[in-house]
Amino acid sequence: MPEKFGFKLDLKTTGPFLALITLIIIGMLVNDAFLSTGNLSNILARSSFIGIVAIGATFVITAGGIDLSVGAMAAFISGCMIIIMNSLIGTIESSVAIILLAIIASAGIGALAGLINGILTTKAKIEAFIVTLGTMGVYRSLITYMADGGTLSLDFSIGDIYSEVYYGDLLGLPYPAWVFLGVAIIGYVLLNKTVFGRHCLAIGSNEKVALYSAIHVDRVKTMTYMLQGMCVAIATIIYVPRLGSASGQTGILWELEAIAAVIIGGTVLRGGYGRIWGTVVGALILTLIGNILNLTDAISNYLNGAVQGIIVIAAVYLQRGAWRRNKQ
Amino acid sequence: MSTHRVSKSFGHVEVLTHIDLEIHTGEVLAILGENGAGKSTLVKLLAGYEEVSAGELRLATADGSTVPVASWNIEVAEQHGIVLIHQEFNLAEQLSAAENIFLGNELKRGLFLDQERMLRLARKYLLALNCQVDPATPVSELAVADKQMVEIAKAYARNSKLLILDEPTAVLTSKESEVLFRLIERLKQQAVAIIYISHKLEEIERIADRITILRDGEMVGCYPASSLSTDDMARLMVGRELSNLFPNIPAPLDEIALRVVNASVPGLVQAASFELRRGEVLGFAGLVGSGRTALMEAIVGLRKLTASAQIEVAGKAVSYPNLAAARDDGVAYLTKDRKASGLLLNLNLVFNFSLLSLSALFLQRKYAGLLIDQKKEQRAFEQAIKTFDIRLKDSAITAGDLSGGNQQKLLLAKIMAVAPRIIIIDEPTRGIDIGTKSQIYHFIAELAANGHSIILISSDMMEIIGLSHRVAVMCRGELTGILVDDEIEEHEIMRYATGLKRQPGKNNSEDQLCA
Known part of the structure; x- marks a missing residue:
């Protein structure tokens, strides 16, 4: 049955895309406002946070790891950025310079946070799940402490300028969507075209084989966590101007949404198989579900999480089936 | 039934x-x-x-x-x-x-x-x-x-x-x-x-x-x-006659390719010393758990050696911190467990083939610079299929779908892609049919004849006897003897492998038999 075989193989890679198209069609049927420029650019801008974080997560998961700390890390980095920017007002004249400094600091903190996760998993040999559960708690309470239980707000003089990063657009596409696209392209090349990407795949597939193939397993794994940290930082950089504030509630459940996006996209949770474009589509699907529920009265918006959850489980179930058929 | x-x-x-x-x-x-x-x-x-x-x-x-x-x-x-x-x-x-x-x-x-x-x-x-x-x-x-x-x-x-x-x-x-x-x-x-x-x-x-x-x-x-x-x-x-299962291998050169002095791995190997010459096949015999694999893994940087160990490759003192360093110095190790540590069973054959060689800096121009040149990679793989006679039923299958013999050949191709001078081969024919065995023996013989140096660990006595110029025997982490010429014979090897016999100077602790 060669034809059938080919079709199923196809379904496995195109499945997420088909689901995305289906959702778009549903969206169009549900409400005319769905296709408005305002709504579409809103969807793209919103999905870019989770999407960028999820691209980092694709590397971590492909290499057989997991990072639960990303949501708390995003909140922590937001807080740090706001504190840095607020405290630089008066010492540095140019608001743009202040913002740039905060962006650089943000990337540095993200990389450092990833490095800590990476070193704890590889050198201290603690399971990634436990390490990142721990650091998640640490960052979450740090941001609450920094905000003194309330909210950290960015000074208006900077906030007004910085908000352009979230609300502005180029060629009709909001800036966050451009950043998302850029990160996705870099991620795709990194995962599929470089030795580093190949090594991630090998480690996630079988760590011992990777070790016996002269791969610096610890180094590569640590690098995936650093990459994840930097993706979180990039997401934070475009997230802070949206609200201009950070609190203990910032970035709640981002880790689960990011992992969900990765899984919907077809990456295998136990590692050894990763798809960047799948992840991008996964992030879009998650945002679309929320958006469509907002636009319709048929299902309560409060059930957003339930619908997302069902979609994740269904996606994994379908992929499992495709794997099995491929094996045969 | x-x-x-x-x-x-x-x-x-x-x-x-x-x-x-x-x-x-x-x-x-x-x-x-x-x-x-x-x-x-x-x-x-x-x-x-x-x-x-x-x-x-x-x-x-x-x-x-x-x-x-x-x-x-x-x-x-x-x-x-x-x-x-x-x-x-x-x-x-x-x-x-x-x-x-x-x-x-x-x-x-x-x-x-x-x-x-x-x-x-x-x-x-x-x-x-x-x-x-x-x-x-x-x-x-x-x-x-x-x-x-x-x-x-x-x-x-x-x-x-x-x-x-x-x-x-x-x-x-x-x-x-x-x-x-x-x-x-x-x-x-x-x-x-x-x-x-x-x-x-x-x-x-x-x-x-x-x-x-x-x-x-x-x-x-x-x-x-x-x-x-x-x-x-x-x-x-x-379905055909198997003439000369073990090919003839020319005598080794005098040049020393690898010298190991006092190599110990805590708890597993005690003060092993031996030399390997260019073009030589040095067999390593011993019972399961005698420390042969541990010794070799330590030499190539997969395990820690004690500080007393001295290793020279081509006359130069070396100490490999990891396998990549050994590989870049022309020393390769072919693992005995092709499923657990040799191949990525769920990935395709090309990825498996190039995994060891991709990150070797000295091979960069072969198929990987900043980006992997997948066309060159594919070509190198197709060449290897021919060289090592890997038989594919369908080009899209994963390494796990190959039969044991073809997996072993793929593993050999993966190791040889880094062009090593010293090749340590651990149990190359475990669970492999006699036709493929014979092919692997001929590969080994050809490598030795071309001036490569080979260490062959095997529990198959016929294989050790049939291929080796000399046979080192280990017993409970100790190298009990290195046998030459007429000494290379099943019963004699067993005597050394069980500790019944021990060559003078090969570290005489007073302990009892191995078996």
Whole structure:
């Protein structure tokens, strides 16, 4: 049955895309406002946070790891950025310079946070799940402490300028969507075209084989966590101007949404198989579900999480089936 | 039990064609064939792991006739007392031996498990197998041979009528194999039917009553064991004459390629010293667990050596912090466990082939700069397929789909892609058919003849004797001797391997025998 075989193989890679198209069609049927420029650019801008974080997560998961700390890390980095920017007002004249400094600091903190996760998993040999559960708690309470239980707000003089990063657009596409696209392209090349990407795949597939193939397993794994940290930082950089504030509630459940996006996209949770474009589509699907529920009265918006959850489980179930058929 | 014109296809590839088998109670039926001949698939059909694509399975009834089986799967097969003991064990590692023996079949007293009785019975079964293991020990702490005994005890506890053993002695020492053979004898007397798969022809000659030979998924024939010599078996399996299994290898050069002095690995190897010359095949013999693998892994940077160790490669003192450093210096290690540490079974062949060489800086222009040049990579892979005669059924398959022999060739291709000068080969022909074995021997001979230096670790005595210029023997972490010329002979090697004999100067601690 060669034809059938080919079709199923196809379904496995195109499945997420088909689901995305289906959702778009549903969206169009549900409400005319769905296709408005305002709504579409809103969807793209919103999905870019989770999407960028999820691209980092694709590397971590492909290499057989997991990072639960990303949501708390995003909140922590937001807080740090706001504190840095607020405290630089008066010492540095140019608001743009202040913002740039905060962006650089943000990337540095993200990389450092990833490095800590990476070193704890590889050198201290603690399971990634436990390490990142721990650091998640640490960052979450740090941001609450920094905000003194309330909210950290960015000074208006900077906030007004910085908000352009979230609300502005180029060629009709909001800036966050451009950043998302850029990160996705870099991620795709990194995962599929470089030795580093190949090594991630090998480690996630079988760590011992990777070790016996002269791969610096610890180094590569640590690098995936650093990459994840930097993706979180990039997401934070475009997230802070949206609200201009950070609190203990910032970035709640981002880790689960990011992992969900990765899984919907077809990456295998136990590692050894990763798809960047799948992840991008996964992030879009998650945002679309929320958006469509907002636009319709048929299902309560409060059930957003339930619908997302069902979609994740269904996606994994379908992929499992495709794997099995491929094996045969 | 019997099969009638049974076939099996995966997708559009037929791997078994019209197989007719009959298995009688109280006999040992050996199934012989090269790797990829379909032996494992056949026994999986019998034990219900795979579905039959065509033909039928029949079961014997009380009156001596046979009836076709309606639906067949693992559970139904087990109900009929048919148990397959895998090459890879099917044990729950965290549970104790006793818990594994009664897994899914637990004895209960009321609502609760009757731990005491299970332990007692488990001990009884294990003792019957001449196995001294405490049934309360977690399986993860058992030696491989004991794990196998637990598997057999499990089958025994289920009162199995047909026991299928898939290469049981691949993981056993000769002494342990002996225990297994006696056990098989005893099971035969209890009217248990046994299907036995092995590549070791001497074993088959010894224990089989009848021999079925498969070649490329088809039956060559079924013969009474007494009518075949091991030469006949090999000939029927391969379908051609196997002349000179072991090729001639020219004498090595005088140049020293590798010098190891006082290499110790804490707890595993004590002060091993040896030299390897250019163009030499140096055999490493010893019992399982004698420290040969640990020593080699330490030399290539996969384990820590003690500070006293001195290693020279081509006259230059080296100390490799990791395998990448060894690889970049022209030293390669071919692992003995191709499934656990050799190949990524779920990934495609090209990725597997290039995995070791991709990140080698000195090979960058070959197929990877900043980005991987996938065209060049593919071309290099296609070249390797030809060089190493890797046989593909379908170009899209993963490494796990290859037969053992082809996996081993792929592994060899992966190692040779980094053009090493010193190649350490660990158990290159374990679980491999005789045709592929012969090919691998010829590769080794060719490498040596071209000036490569080779260390060959093997538990196959014929292989060590047939290929090596000199043979180093290890016993309990110590190098007890390096044998040359006439000393290279089975009994002499065993004397050194068990510690009965020891060359002067090869570190004489006063301890007792190894075995």
